[in-house]
Amino acid sequence: MTTELFIQYCFAGLTYGSIYAIVAIGFNIIYNTTGIINFAQGEFVMLGGMISISLLPFMPMPLAIASAVVLTMVIGALIEIVFIRWLKDPSVLRMIIITIGISILTREAASHVWGENIRALPYFIGNEITAISILGARISPQVLVVIGVCGLMVATLGVFFKTTSVGRQMRACSANRTAAVLCGINTRNMVTFSFILSAGIGALAGCIMSPITYSQYDIGTGLAIKGFTVAIIGGLGNAGSAVIAGLLLGLIEAFSVSVVPLAFQDAIAIAILLIILFVRPHGLFGSSEAAGLKEF
Amino acid sequence: MKRLLTIAPLLAAVIAIHLLCAATGTLYYLTQMTMSAYYALLIIGLCVLMGYAGQISLGHGGFFAIGGYLSAALTTHNLEHLQDNSVISALHSFGVLQSGQDLYGGTLLVVNPWFACILAILAAVVIAYLIGIPVLKLKGHYLAMATLGFGIIIYRVVLASEYFGEADGISEVPAFVLLPGLVVSGDFAGRVQNYYIAWGLLIIGLILLLNLIDSRVGRALRAIHGSSEAADAMGVNTARFKLQTFVLSAVFAAIAGIFLTHYNGGIGPSEAGVMKSVRYVALVAVGGMAHLWGALTMGVLLNFLSLRGAFGAYDDAVFGLILILVMLYAPNGILSVRWRPRWARKKTAVEEG
Amino acid sequence: MDLLQVDKLHKRFGGLQAVSDVSFGVRSGQIKAVIGPNGAGKTTLFNLISGALPSSSGRVLFKGQEIQGKKPHQVAQLGIARTYQNIKMFSGMTALENVMVGRHLQSRSGFVSSMFNLPGTRGEERLIREKSMELLGLLEIADVAHVSATSLAFGQQRAVEFARALAMEPEILLLDEPAAGLNMYETAEVGRLISRIRDLGITVLLVEHDMSLVMDISDEIVVLSFGQKIAENLPAAIQQDPEVIKIYLGEE
Numbered sequence: 001m002t003t004e005l006f007i008q009y010c011f012a013g014l015t016y017g018s019i020y021a022i023v024a025i026g027f028n029i030i031y032n033t034t035g036i037i038n039f040a041q042g043e044f045v046m047l048g049g050m051i052s053i054s055l056l057p058f059m060p061m062p063l064a065i066a067s068a069v070v071l072t073m074v075i076g077a078l079i080e081i082v083f084i085r086w087l088k089d090p091s092v093l094r095m096i097i098i099t100i101g102i103s104i105l106t107r108e109a110a111s112h113v114w115g116e117n118i119r120a121l122p123y124f125i126g127n128e129i130t131a132i133s134i135l136g137a138r139i140s141p142q143v144l145v146v147i148g149v150c151g152l153m154v155a156t157l158g159v160f161f162k163t164t165s166v167g168r169q170m171r172a173c174s175a176n177r178t179a180a181v182l183c184g185i186n187t188r189n190m191v192t193f194s195f196i197l198s199a200g201i202g203a204l205a206g207c208i209m210s211p212i213t214y215s216q217y218d219i220g221t222g223l224a225i226k227g228f229t230v231a232i233i234g235g236l237g238n239a240g241s242a243v244i245a246g247l248l249l250g251l252i253e254a255f256s257v258s259v260v261p262l263a264f265q266d267a268i269a270i271a272i273l274l275i276i277l278f279v280r281p282h283g284l285f286g287s288s289e290a291a292g293l294k295e296f
Numbered sequence: 297m298k299r300l301l302t303i304a305p306l307l308a309a310v311i312a313i314h315l316l317c318a319a320t321g322t323l324y325y326l327t328q329m330t331m332s333a334y335y336a337l338l339i340i341g342l343c344v345l346m347g348y349a350g351q352i353s354l355g356h357g358g359f360f361a362i363g364g365y366l367s368a369a370l371t372t373h374n375l376e377h378l379q380d381n382s383v384i385s386a387l388h389s390f391g392v393l394q395s396g397q398d399l400y401g402g403t404l405l406v407v408n409p410w411f412a413c414i415l416a417i418l419a420a421v422v423i424a425y426l427i428g429i430p431v432l433k434l435k436g437h438y439l440a441m442a443t444l445g446f447g448i449i450i451y452r453v454v455l456a457s458e459y460f461g462e463a464d465g466i467s468e469v470p471a472f473v474l475l476p477g478l479v480v481s482g483d484f485a486g487r488v489q490n491y492y493i494a495w496g497l498l499i500i501g502l503i504l505l506l507n508l509i510d511s512r513v514g515r516a517l518r519a520i521h522g523s524s525e526a527a528d529a530m531g532v533n534t535a536r537f538k539l540q541t542f543v544l545s546a547v548f549a550a551i552a553g554i555f556l557t558h559y560n561g562g563i564g565p566s567e568a569g570v571m572k573s574v575r576y577v578a579l580v581a582v583g584g585m586a587h588l589w590g591a592l593t594m595g596v597l598l599n600f601l602s603l604r605g606a607f608g609a610y611d612d613a614v615f616g617l618i619l620i621l622v623m624l625y626a627p628n629g630i631l632s633v634r635w636r637p638r639w640a641r642k643k644t645a646v647e648e649g
Numbered sequence: 650m651d652l653l654q655v656d657k658l659h660k661r662f663g664g665l666q667a668v669s670d671v672s673f674g675v676r677s678g679q680i681k682a683v684i685g686p687n688g689a690g691k692t693t694l695f696n697l698i699s700g701a702l703p704s705s706s707g708r709v710l711f712k713g714q715e716i717q718g719k720k721p722h723q724v725a726q727l728g729i730a731r732t733y734q735n736i737k738m739f740s741g742m743t744a745l746e747n748v749m750v751g752r753h754l755q756s757r758s759g760f761v762s763s764m765f766n767l768p769g770t771r772g773e774e775r776l777i778r779e780k781s782m783e784l785l786g787l788l789e790i791a792d793v794a795h796v797s798a799t800s801l802a803f804g805q806q807r808a809v810e811f812a813r814a815l816a817m818e819p820e821i822l823l824l825d826e827p828a829a830g831l832n833m834y835e836t837a838e839v840g841r842l843i844s845r846i847r848d849l850g851i852t853v854l855l856v857e858h859d860m861s862l863v864m865d866i867s868d869e870i871v872v873l874s875f876g877q878k879i880a881e882n883l884p885a886a887i888q889q890d891p892e893v894i895k896i897y898l899g900e901e
Contacts, residue, residue, distance in 0.1 A: 037437040083620065091627075092436035093352055097581060098623045100354075100574055104616030112609070221570060225448065228441055263456030270445040270452075277442045278430035299766075504764040511763035511770065512749075512756050512777070515742070519750045522739030529699060530817065531725035531754040540760055586741065 001258075007137035009254045015143045015212065017250020018150035019045075022205040023227025024234065024242040025157065026198035032174030032237050033187070033194040036095045040079070040103035041202060042224030043110075047072045048203025049215030050110060053119045061121070065207040069200050076199025080192045103220060110217035121210040142211050149208050153201055154243055161239075170194060174237065222266060229273040235283030245284070299503055306502075310495045314488065325604075326491040332599040333494035334556040337501050339579050339595035340588055341548025344505055346577070347586030348514065349541040350521040351432060352440050354573050355447035356549045361568035362423060363416045363550030364557035365454055368466040370412035371558075373459070376405040396470060409472040413554050420550035421543055428542040432535065444570065451568040465564030472558035480558045490559060497555065498592070501548060505588055517541060521586070571612055578619040584629020594630075650713060652677040652852050653698070653729075653821055658707035658717075660693055660876075667693045669876040670707075675821065680843060680853045682863045685873035686896060691856040692734060694873070695825050698854075699731045700724040711821075726754060730819035732810045734826040734856075738798040744809045745794040748781040751816025755780075784812040788842070804835050811842065815851075822846060824855035828862050840866050860897075864888065872896070 001009075023041055030038045052061075052068035059067070079102055090098075123130065123142050131138035161167040172180040173190045181187055206215065213219075230249050234241035249269060256268055276284070317323050342356050375393065378384045384405075387393050392411045396404040407415075431442045454460040461467075471481030479486055480493055508514050519527040520534050528534055557563040566572070579598060583590030598618070601607065607614040622630060651674030660668040668690045675681045683691050696702040698709050700721040709717045711727055719727075730751075739747050756777055758770040785791045788808040793801055798809055807827065814822055827843065828836040840862050847853055857863045863870060863884070870887045872880040874896045880887060887893055 037441075039440075083624065087624070093350075094623050094627055096352065096437060096440045097577065097619055101578075101616045101619035101623065104571070104574065104612055105620065108610065108613035108616060225441070225445065232438075232441075261456065264452060267449050267452045270448050273445050274430075274442055274449075277434055277438055277445075281434060281438055507766045508760065508764045511766075511774065512753065512758045513760055513763045515746055515750050516753055518742055518746075519739045522741055523737040525701065525721075526733065526737035526739065527750065528701070528721035529725055529731050530750050530813070531722050532750070533722045544760060 003135060004137040007135050008139070009257070010251065011134075011137070011139050011143050011147075013251035013254030014247055015146050015209075015250065016253060017247035018147050018243075019205050019209050019213075019223070019246075020226050020230045020249055021243045021246025022150055022153060022201055023223050024230035024246055025154070025239045026202045027227055027231040028237050028239045028242055029170075029194050029198045029201075031231075033170055033191050034084075035092075036084070036099065037228065037236075038195075038198070039096065039099040039224060040106060040220070041198065041227055042220030042222065043103050043106040044072055044076060044199045044202030044220075045206035045209075045223050046110060046215065046217065046220040047075060047106070047199075048206030049121070049210040049219075050114050050119070050206075050217070051203075052207045053121055053210065053215060054114070056121065061124070065121075065204070068207055069203045072203035072206075073196045073200045076195040077192055079199075080195035084195075085188060085192065103224070107217055107220055114217055116217060118214045118216050119210075120214045121207060123211045124208075140212070142208075146208050146212065150205065153204065154239075157201070157239070166190075166193065225273070226269045229269045229276070232273060232276050232281070233284050238283065241283070299506060302506070303499060303503060306499060310492075310499075314491060323487060326487050328600050328603040329596075330487075330491045330494040330559060331556060331603055332596045333491075333498045334552045334559070335576075335599045336592050336595035337498050337555075338549040338552040339576055339583075339591050340498075340502060340505055341545035341552075342576050343580045343583065343585070343588055343591035344508065344517075345541050345545040346580050347584070347588075347591070348509060348517040348521060349538050351538055351542065352577065353443045353542070353545070354440055354570070354577060355427075355443035355445075355450070356545065356576050357568050357570070357572035358447040358450035359420050359424065359546040359549035360553035360556075360572070361450050361454060361563070361565075362420050363553030364563040364567060365460050365466065365553075366416035366419055367409065367412040367472075367554040368469045368557045368563050369459055370407040370415060371409050371470050371472075372406060372466055372468060374404050374406060376403055379405060406470070409470065409558065413472070416554050417547055417550050420546045424543040424546035425539070428539045428546075432538045432542060444573070447568070447570060447573045451565060451570070454568050455565045460565075463565060465562060466557075467562035469557055469561050469563070472555070480555055482559055482561045494555065494559070497551070501551075502588065502592060509588065513537070518586075571615075574619070575612075575615045578615045578622075582618055582622050582630055587629055590629050651675055651710075652712060653854065654708075654710040655694075655698065656708040656710065658694070658697055658709065659705045660690075660697055660702065661705045666876050668697065668704075671873070671876070671878045673871050673878065673881055675852060675854050677820075677852055678847065678850065679868040680847050680855070680866055681869050681871065682867035683854070683856045683871045683873060684858070684860070684863055687858075688875070689873040690876040691873055692825055693876075695731065695823055695856060698724075699729060699823060725817065728818075728820035729823065730814040730817045730821075731823035732807075732814055732825055732827060734829055736803075736806045736810050738801075738806055738809065740799045742798055743795050744790065744798045744801060744805075745778075745781055745785065747798045747809050748784055748812045748816050749777050751784075751813040752777040752780060754817060781812070781816055784815055785809075787815075788812050803830055807831065807839070811846075815846065815849075819851060821852040821854060824853060824857075826856055826858055828857060828859045836862055 023045060026041050026044065027037060030036055048068050051071050052064045055064035055067050083098055083102060124145050125141040131140055161171055169185045170190050170193065172183065172185055173187050177187055226249065230242055230246045233249065234245035249272065253265065253268055260268060313329065314326065317325050338356060338360055342353065345351050345353055375384055392408055393405055394408045396406060427446055431439065434442055455463060471479045471483065473479050478493065480490060516527065516532045516537055519530065519532060520537060524534055579595045580591050583594040602611055653675040656672050658668055658671045671694065683694065685691055693702065697704045700719050700723065704717050708715055711729065716724055716727065739750060756773050758773055762770045782791060782794060785794050788811055790805050790808045793805060798806065801809065827839050831839060836859055843853055843866055867884055870882065870884055871878060872887065872893050880890050880893050882890065
């Protein structure tokens with residue numbers, strides 16, 4: 001393998017990997033406050049991309065992206081308020097089925113609004129053929145945008161959870177819900193907030209990836225499964241290791257192109273998911289002791 | 297005998313529907329009723345797994361596809377060019393293979409549908425065992441994702457393999473002669489016969505499962521669902537029972553796939569799709585999880601409406617909506633809802649997955 | 650030789666030593682009680698014996714055979730039955746069906762013979778039903794046989810749980826606070842019942858809070874405090890033991 005090819009694969013892997021990481025962090029945020037795996041997580045990414053593309057004719061791109069993110073956050077909040085907030089102590093099975101239902105409804109609604117066409121936002125800098133040379137490999141600037149924005153999101157989230165009051169309250173909820181209630185934290189609002197937050201980061205990821213990976217009404221499920229795989233590899237609920245796991249999966253996928261036929265590309269992530277689930281369900285980086293305390 | 301009495305109304309309904317359709321000149325409804333019956337066969341099997349053993353599976357479309365695709369591939373791939381091979385000719389003389397003619401009059405040498413059927417069921421059993429051992433150690437979200445992952449892999453495999461026809465699937469699947477004169481095929485003349493074959497199979501399946509639920513095994517399964525810990529302490533090997541139920545439901549799914557494929561004369565990759573698996577789960581949920589009759593009724597009714605195109609372009613959306621509404625308002629199935637005033641309602645709870 | 654022998658059993662939960670170096674034996678045919686204040690590790694001890702929890706170290710011997718590390722259903726197969734402090738009924742099943750589950754190990758029918766309702770299965774089913782009704786009669790709750798178990802009164806649920814455990818025809822029965830949540834009259838009733846169970850030839854090991862019940866019926870008592878055994882003796886001697894009195898009544 002030539003150096004250029006190697007670097008190209010690396011960047012492709014990192015690009016997809018950072019998107020997976022963002023989806024996984026979205027899973028983790030909701031999982032931490034509610035104990036729910038939101039099967040509709042990928043739909044937020046789809047919505048972000050599709051809404052921003054639709055808004056683009058009416059406003060400049062940064063505004064379109066911002067509006068799309070805000071709208072998706074509103075949708076996230078609505079989903080939580082309408083479907084989840086008022087359920088008393090629902091079983092895991094019930095929550096799984098409800099979020100799957102939400103995912104299907106969102107996807108079907110999207111297919112009726114936007115049709116089945118593949119769309120894309122224009123490149124943020126330059127166009128398809130603009131490229132910068134890194135060690136001889138030609139890399140699209142959009143790739144750097146994706147990696148950069150995702151990195152920024154992770155950093156911002158880190159600061160948010162560490163320093164802000166809302167962030168600390170959310171962490172308190174995830175550590176011990178009952179204790180959080182006793183401390184006067186409104187856990188219900190925290191749950192709504194976790195949906196808003198993970199809808200927001202999902203939507204932003206959906207916008208920045210759109211020029212490279214395109215947007216379509218049905219990209220959600222695939223992203224959800226990869227995001228979940230990453231969340232599992234990193235240890236469910238652990239946002240930090242989700243980043244490492246995400247990049248890892250992205251790189252594995254990118255480099256497997258030369259070995260595995262294209263038709264089976266998607267199966268790689270799933271095979272990894274199954275192997276991890278069978279061998280180390282608490283994740284590569286998680287501890288089994290902590291996992292034992294959680295409800296799977 | 298007692299079981300026959302409980303089945304009698306269903307038998308009567310099956311015959312009544314046939315007579316009604318015949319009298320009103322709407323026999324074409326029987327085609328969708330036949331297909332619905334096969335789907336319902338899968339659904340009652342899944343009902344035992346989900347409702348009684350308490351294990352969710354988002355991968356049963358995969359087992360349906362294993363059954364359908366294997367029997368389709370084996371009964372359509374021409375082995376004529378291998379006729380001189382000693383193994384092939386030996387198989388031929390044992391009746392494993394049968395000769396036929398394709399559309400253009402060329403000679404075909406394919407696997408006999410009976411042998412294909414048995415091989416497909418065996419494959420489903422083996423795969424269900426291999427997948428089930430690790431998967432059923434998982435719970436809740438992990439189990440859901442693992443079974444979903446299994447389903448997607450099957451989907452990818454059929455979509456990517458030339459042997460399974462890639463995106464086109466397999467067509468021109470021959471008729472399945474069960475007994476002389478009893479043929480599973482989409483042949484126009486055999487419509488009524490096929491209606492009864494499908495419903496006969498479904499009713500046999502239902503009787504077997506009703507027997508199972510009301511037996512030592514069924515009690516053990518319900519005990520696992522009621523309190524897994526206490527069931528363990530009674531000496532119930534919970535892992536083994538879950539696994540065996542998983543295999544059983546996979547066999548039901550595979551048989552449904554085999555028969556429906558012969559009836560339709562083909563199978564396409566959408567049968568292995570995620571939406572199919574989700575739909576089966578939805579139908580079990582609507583029927584009330586631990587409710588074989590509910591699963592059967594809803595499985596037939598909603599599949600029939602869907603196959604008649606009653607939901608138009610909103611087909612998938614309808615099933616998504618059903619899933620949400622049932623889980624929000626009637627987690628024990630819509631047949632369980634009693635329209636009593638709010639204060640008189642008992643707290644309903646769906647059992648933990 | 651002791652029927653059941655607990656040998657230097659340890660269990661840690663993170664930093665908490667729930668059971669620490671506990672050893673004692675249960676002789677065949679006796680009623681042995683484990684008492685101690687809340688959090689003494691009594692239920693943990695039961696979970697270790699029945700295989701519901703893995704022990705950190707130590708041995709549990711049943712008829713001389715090591716059983717630590719076995720799964721709960723394997724332990725049950727050896728003839729060890731148990732009940733729970735917070736009753737675990739099989740929800741969605743009748744009282745009778747609950748007891749019938751207890752006959753699981755005394756019957757054989759598998760998936761295939763059950764589905765086809767083969768003659769052997771039918772005969773077996775009849776025996777299971779008869780035996781289970783008999784046990785419900787023994788516990789005087791035959792009249793609620795066909796009532797959903799979870800809708801029964803607390804005392805009746807306890808009786809169903811007893812019947813379910815007895816249906817296993819165990820050699821030893823582990824009772825986890827059988828009098829919890831019962832009134833004085835019902836507690837006395839449970840006491841008589843436990844004595845009757847022993848008279849049937851079943852060895853009983855019970856964990857209990859209610860001192861009067863324990864003093865009445867047990868042949869021997871083990872006292873736990875903070876996971877450690879601090880006394881093992883006859884009931885009369887335990888009542889006089891200054892160490893035990895200190896735990897229960899505090900320092901003077």
